[in-house]
Amino acid sequence: MKLLNYTTKYFAGILFILLTLWAVIFYFEMLDEIYDSMDDGLENQKILVIRRARQNHAVLERKEFDDGYYTITETSAKTARNFRESYRDSLMYMLNEEDYEPVRLLESVFQQNGKYYKVKVITSMVEEDDLVEDLLFSIFWLYLGLIVSILVLNNIVLKKIWNPFYKLIEQLKTFSIEKDESISLEKSPIEEFNLLNKSIDKLLQKSVDSYIGQKQFIENASHELQTPLAISINKLELLLEKNELKEEEIATLASVLNNLERLTRFNKSLLLLSKIENQQFVEQEVININEVIYHLEKEFSDLLSHHKMSMEVNAAEEINFKMNKDLAYILFTNLIKNAILHGLPETKVEVDISDNKIIISNFSEAKKLKKKDLFIRFYRLSNNKNSSGLGLAIAKAIIDEYNLELTYSYEKKHSFKVDFSSNISG
Numbered sequence: 001m002k003l004l005n006y007t008t009k010y011f012a013g014i015l016f017i018l019l020t021l022w023a024v025i026f027y028f029e030m031l032d033e034i035y036d037s038m039d040d041g042l043e044n045q046k047i048l049v050i051r052r053a054r055q056n057h058a059v060l061e062r063k064e065f066d067d068g069y070y071t072i073t074e075t076s077a078k079t080a081r082n083f084r085e086s087y088r089d090s091l092m093y094m095l096n097e098e099d100y101e102p103v104r105l106l107e108s109v110f111q112q113n114g115k116y117y118k119v120k121v122i123t124s125m126v127e128e129d130d131l132v133e134d135l136l137f138s139i140f141w142l143y144l145g146l147i148v149s150i151l152v153l154n155n156i157v158l159k160k161i162w163n164p165f166y167k168l169i170e171q172l173k174t175f176s177i178e179k180d181e182s183i184s185l186e187k188s189p190i191e192e193f194n195l196l197n198k199s200i201d202k203l204l205q206k207s208v209d210s211y212i213g214q215k216q217f218i219e220n221a222s223h224e225l226q227t228p229l230a231i232s233i234n235k236l237e238l239l240l241e242k243n244e245l246k247e248e249e250i251a252t253l254a255s256v257l258n259n260l261e262r263l264t265r266f267n268k269s270l271l272l273l274s275k276i277e278n279q280q281f282v283e284q285e286v287i288n289i290n291e292v293i294y295h296l297e298k299e300f301s302d303l304l305s306h307h308k309m310s311m312e313v314n315a316a317e318e319i320n321f322k323m324n325k326d327l328a329y330i331l332f333t334n335l336i337k338n339a340i341l342h343g344l345p346e347t348k349v350e351v352d353i354s355d356n357k358i359i360i361s362n363f364s365e366a367k368k369l370k371k372k373d374l375f376i377r378f379y380r381l382s383n384n385k386n387s388s389g390l391g392l393a394i395a396k397a398i399i400d401e402y403n404l405e406l407t408y409s410y411e412k413k414h415s416f417k418v419d420f421s422s423n424i425s426g
Contacts, residue, residue: 008150011150019146046070046106049121070119072117073117083118090122102125103125104123232260236256237257239253287320288319289321290318290353295329296333297313300340308346311340314354319420339414342364349362358417359415359416369408
């Protein structure tokens, strides 16, 4: 939910509560004012009726409300002395409405010519249910009008105020630390936005500097390691070509040479893994994954023959995915090579392509592997000393880079499944 809509939701809730409380208070205040006004009117009408009765004795004969708004009945002196003037609500049948309607009634007593009389004066009053209905209807439209006003305010005024913030967010979405680009920060009359811009700029600059420093360090360290390793390997190979060495010396030099070559591969793998994690493979294109598999099948033909194995590709569909071409080859090279190196002779590596998934399977002496350890760096599937333990870690890093899924399963054979369905592109 967007920030403006999020705040609007709370505004709407608070307004609803406040308007409800205000409506209740206003209703009772209005009723109180209406009753005060009607009671004042009844008091005035009572005075007028009493004055008229003193001027015209015929008024004292008004016993019913049939033809007027008051009645006068004679009462005893005792009742008159104990009587307390009162106002109360009552119902009266209205001919025009053909129904009983609420009225306000005043009862009082007065003395005239030594006799006591009870006078009742009535006036029509507002029906409370109609009043409540009208009030609720008015409150509803008021509430609706306020909400619309807030929405308009949010989308015109506040959106303009927050425009620098939203522009910054949009730039951060597309910002890539691997690309040589910067974010343009707009000045704002709002102090907090300017402070945010300064903090973002400082943070990004620090991140870029750290990234460049780390990248240069890895490249320099790799280069500095590769050069002496290559020189050492070259000199040892030249030394082995001479026939002046004894068999024991040759065996020792061969062991040293083997370890140096393993260290070279290990260094290259670490450098590759670091480049993947630092997202240095920026260029992307739509890759036909089937073609990658078929190409690797030819590339691994010699290795398959050496291990007395074969490879079978079953493609039920074509998979096209946008990614870096080098990483696509590295991913499936590691998975297929892993299946060959740990496979049994006289068996085959099976590659099934269907449902946006690629499953690479092989038969091995090893039983079910521990899933939690498979993609950990330096974890080896066997005791092969030539293995760096980084092949599956590199494959997992590539998978994570493109939000794909790499899973392992075992049912008489070992299977690694690459699932493109979560992030497929045609």
